Amino acid sequence: MADFPPAVCDVLDAIEARDWHELERLLDPAVHWTTAIEDQLHGPSEVVEAFKHDPPPSAPSWHELNGGKVVRWIECPG
Numbered sequence: 001m002a003d004f005p006p007a008v009c010d011v012l013d014a015i016e017a018r019d020w021h022e023l024e025r026l027l028d029p030a031v032h033w034t035t036a037i038e039d040q041l042h043g044p045s046e047v048v049e050a051f052k053h054d055p056p057p058s059a060p061s062w063h064e065l066n067g068g069k070v071v072r073w074i075e076c077p078g
Contacts, residue, residue, distance in 0.1 A: 004059060005065065006008050006025075007026060007065055007069065007070060008042065008059065008060065008063055008067055008070070009029070010022075011023065011026050011070055012056065013046075013055070013057065014026060015051050015056045016056050018052075019044055020048045020052065023044075023047070023048055023051070024044040024045075024048055026069060026070060027044040027047055027069060027070050028066045028067070028069040028070060029042075029043065029044065029068075030043070030071055031043060031044055031047060031069075031070055031071055031072070031073070032071070032072050032073075033046075033047050033050075033072075033073045033075075034073070034074045034075060035057070035075050036037075036058075036075040036076060036077055037055075038077070051056070057075045058075065059076075060073045060074055060075055060076070061074050061075065061076040061077075062074040064069065075078035
């Protein structure tokens, strides 16, 4: 994934591997995630729960990091 920092690739890899502990570790406690259908997920627990039942997302259209952890993720609208 060109043009993405390792943290973004690590998040996508953790979701693909269904490694929920690793995913939670990669997310800032204040993470705000907007899904492709514009659901708003707040906090690592909501993000993890969402992807336990949904297919993995594509790379974000926009993201923000805080101390190397994902604090904001916006999926491409779909």
